[in-house]
Amino acid sequence: MNCRSEVLEVSVEGRQVDEAMLALLHTILLHRSTGKFHYKKEGTYSIGTVGTQDIDCDYIDFSFVRVSSDELDRVIRKAVGEFKDAMGNGTDGMGQISLEFYQKKKSRWPFSDECIPWEVWSIKVNVVNLANEQERQICREKVGEKLGEKVINIVEVINQHEYLPKMPTQSEVDNVFDTSLKDVQPYLYKITFQITDTLGTSVSTTMRRLIKDTLAL
Amino acid sequence: MMDSDLSPQDKKDLDKFIKFFALKTVQVIVQARLGEKVCTRSLSSPTGSDWFNLAIKDIPEVTHEAKKALSGQLPGIGRSMCVEISLKTSEGDSMELETWCLEMNEKCDKDIKVSYTVYNRLSLLLKSLLAITRVTPAYKLSRKQGHDYVILYRIYFGEVQLTGLGEGFQTVRVGVVGTPIGTITLSCAYRTNLAFMSTRQFERTAPIMGIIIDHFVERPFGNMGHMRPCNYRAPGEDEGAYNGVEDSQEVCTTSFSTSPPSQVRMSPLSKVDLCNMCNFRGGVHGEMGIPGKEGGVPQQVPVQPCHGAQAEHGRVSSCPPADHVPATPSKTLSRSIEVKGVSPCDVLETTFTRKVGAFVNKPGTQVTTASLDLPFAAFAPRAYDLEENDPMVQPPESPATSSPLQGSLHSQGSGESGGPAQDDFVMVDFKPAFSKDDLLPMDLGTFYREFQNPPQLASLTIDVSSQSMAEDLDSLPEKLAVYEKNIDEFDAFVDTLQ
Numbered sequence: 001m002n003c004r005s006e007v008l009e010v011s012v013e014g015r016q017v018d019e020a021m022l023a024l025l026h027t028i029l030l031h032r033s034t035g036k037f038h039y040k041k042e043g044t045y046s047i048g049t050v051g052t053q054d055i056d057c058d059y060i061d062f063s064f065v066r067v068s069s070d071e072l073d074r075v076i077r078k079a080v081g082e083f084k085d086a087m088g089n090g091t092d093g094m095g096q097i098s099l100e101f102y103q104k105k106k107s108r109w110p111f112s113d114e115c116i117p118w119e120v121w122s123i124k125v126n127v128v129n130l131a132n133e134q135e136r137q138i139c140r141e142k143v144g145e146k147l148g149e150k151v152i153n154i155v156e157v158i159n160q161h162e163y164l165p166k167m168p169t170q171s172e173v174d175n176v177f178d179t180s181l182k183d184v185q186p187y188l189y190k191i192t193f194q195i196t197d198t199l200g201t202s203v204s205t206t207m208r209r210l211i212k213d214t215l216a217l
Numbered sequence: 218m219m220d221s222d223l224s225p226q227d228k229k230d231l232d233k234f235i236k237f238f239a240l241k242t243v244q245v246i247v248q249a250r251l252g253e254k255v256c257t258r259s260l261s262s263p264t265g266s267d268w269f270n271l272a273i274k275d276i277p278e279v280t281h282e283a284k285k286a287l288s289g290q291l292p293g294i295g296r297s298m299c300v301e302i303s304l305k306t307s308e309g310d311s312m313e314l315e316t317w318c319l320e321m322n323e324k325c326d327k328d329i330k331v332s333y334t335v336y337n338r339l340s341l342l343l344k345s346l347l348a349i350t351r352v353t354p355a356y357k358l359s360r361k362q363g364h365d366y367v368i369l370y371r372i373y374f375g376e377v378q379l380t381g382l383g384e385g386f387q388t389v390r391v392g393v394v395g396t397p398i399g400t401i402t403l404s405c406a407y408r409t410n411l412a413f414m415s416t417r418q419f420e421r422t423a424p425i426m427g428i429i430i431d432h433f434v435e436r437p438f439g440n441m442g443h444m445r446p447c448n449y450r451a452p453g454e455d456e457g458a459y460n461g462v463e464d465s466q467e468v469c470t471t472s473f474s475t476s477p478p479s480q481v482r483m484s485p486l487s488k489v490d491l492c493n494m495c496n497f498r499g500g501v502h503g504e505m506g507i508p509g510k511e512g513g514v515p516q517q518v519p520v521q522p523c524h525g526a527q528a529e530h531g532r533v534s535s536c537p538p539a540d541h542v543p544a545t546p547s548k549t550l551s552r553s554i555e556v557k558g559v560s561p562c563d564v565l566e567t568t569f570t571r572k573v574g575a576f577v578n579k580p581g582t583q584v585t586t587a588s589l590d591l592p593f594a595a596f597a598p599r600a601y602d603l604e605e606n607d608p609m610v611q612p613p614e615s616p617a618t619s620s621p622l623q624g625s626l627h628s629q630g631s632g633e634s635g636g637p638a639q640d641d642f643v644m645v646d647f648k649p650a651f652s653k654d655d656l657l658p659m660d661l662g663t664f665y666r667e668f669q670n671p672p673q674l675a676s677l678t679i680d681v682s683s684q685s686m687a688e689d690l691d692s693l694p695e696k697l698a699v700y701e702k703n704i705d706e707f708d709a710f711v712d713t714l715q
Contacts (some may be wrong), residue, residue, distance in 0.1 A: 035261070047263060056254065068258055068259045155349055159341070161338060
């Protein structure tokens with residue numbers, strides 16, 4: 001099974017990074033979360049209800065819908081916050097935050113469980129610095145429009161109805177879904193990011209070069 | 218794909234899914250255009266009443282309108298369900314903003330599982346709809362609706378109509394779900410040219426079926442105090458599970474108003490019924506088995522015809538003349554619709570009587586005094602050869618106003634004096650009570666007109682002012698010398714003030 005990979009690119013101002021990332025990540029997770037499963041003795045299960053809520057952005061002319069789950073929101077905000085800190089405040093730069101949905105495959109001892117991604121969303125962020133308030137106002141609107149386009153892109157991909165993990169039995173549910181939350185149940189996911197400095201090189205590349213140069217001396 | 222290949226249970230389930238999907242689609246679209254943020258709670262335990270495992274509340278009026286549009290049919294091939302969103306200004310101009318279309322084409326997916334895959338994909342499509350409804354231009358407009366404009370919706374069934382969206386409209390596809398009887402598609406066509414056009418271009422032959430959605434408390438289109446909130450409660454329903462959702466929906470308090478009463482109905486609401494029980498049975502492994510009651514709205518929402526913007530305008534213009542004091546030139550008074558019954562120009566052809574009232578000063582005007590002692594003597598039949606000199610017939614050059622009393626009396630008198638059949642107005646001379654004055658015989662209307670336009674003061678004319686300015690400047694040094702000489706007196710005066 002090939003992992004489906006989608007890339008979204010946005011250019012934002014420094015203070016818009018949080019909201020832009022939250023908007024896109026929550027839109028994806030809205031489609032990749034279900035209600036809590038409740039298994040019954042005869043092998044059937046029932047599914048809880050997913051609520052939704054509108055969120056207005058403060059620095060972008062944009063509103064988005066997310067799953068009504070404060071727990072999930074906290075987890076996503078934490079990841080986005082770390083990404084933003086890594087990007088640095090108020091400086092130009094590029095970075096990429098990835099939301100990866102995966103399945104766990106049990107392995108025998110001593111091998112650890114394998115994580116097999118089945119869908120990866122990569123959001124490339126280009127942070128720009130703006131000189132004055134007028135540019136910021138224009139940026140508010142432009143970024144709002146761009147995010148709208150990205151939401152449409154996300155919906156287009158999701159509604160192609162490509163691979164989705166099969167609904168698991170009760171014993172397998174933790175291999176497919178994140179059952180740690182109390183109110184909703186997203187597919188197993190992880191968020192990673194990498195930062196590119198202004199020179200266009202990633203931090204890892206720079207470190208590798210430094211080490212090589214050191215060894216060469 | 219023949220329907221006969223589908224098991225009866227699957228067919229029944231599929232029809233039910235499509236029906237409730239259509240109803241939920243309408244709810245999502247309309248609620249996204251109410252102008253406020255929507256918030257529903259996630260529930261870990263299934264309640265058995267949330268279709269597609271999504272907490273989408275049901276506004277009863279919207280469900281009613283949707284069911285009425287569907288009329289027992291289901292969206293199918295060649296039968297599309299459309300939700301049209303338009304904008305209407307306080308001045309009565311309207312413009313279509315977008316049209317959401319739920320359609321079905323002939324492409325069938327024979328192998329798909331109805332009660333599992335189709336159901337889950339419809340759930341996914343509703344989530345996509347939630348996301349996309351916040352992205353089209355109409356969302357921002359709907360969030361800002363209020364005094365200047367409101368957002369309307371209309372549900373219709375049949376052929377999709379997109380001509381009202383103007384040139385260059387864009388289309389966004391929300392998603393598709395294949396079923397054994399066809400592929401369900403959900404899309405939105407939205408206007409890109411938001412330049413306003415005149416109302417005439419948007420006149421419809423068919424009445425608007427939908428409801429004006431306005432969420433404001435103050436009524437921008439006039440006094441709409443006759444609107445009542447709809448405190449809807451379904452009898453015998455357990456609302457315990459929805460307390461949290463209801464609380465969150467307090468912010469979604471909306472009220473509805475209507476435009477012309479013949480076209481729309483109004484049903485404002487403050488509480489929303491959430492208990493939309495559904496009947497869903499599944500027998501396959503991994504599916505839901507949640508028995509429930511048959512869905513639908515058990516109670517009819519009280520419907521009251523109401524007046525909307527156009528009627529409000531009508532209401533304003535029909536205020537009683539006694540309350541209205543127009544400041545229009547007498548020559549055009551006959552054209553004014555605000556003051557009923559006043560038409561000085563028309564008196565050229567009408568019979569009128571004049572009496573002398575207080576402060577009347579009409580040189581050259583022959584007035585009999587016999588009637589001065591008689592209140593409302595103006596209504597006594599009488600003939601005076603005063604038309605040439607009478608300012609009511611030959612209005613003065615300067616603009617004049619008619620008094621409200623004159624207007625009201627005129628409207629009363631018009632019936633009694635009985636002018637020519639083709640004339641609407643009869644000019645009756647007004648003699649106010651206690652207005653007798655031999656020293657200054659002048660009727661009130663004349664007095665009012667003349668004193669409205671006094672001659673300009675001589676000191677305010679330009680020549681005079683410029684001359685006086687020059688004189689003032691010349692005399693300034695002398696005056697200053699005098700003031701300096703008497704400076705001690707001025708200082709003493711200032712000290713007395715402190």
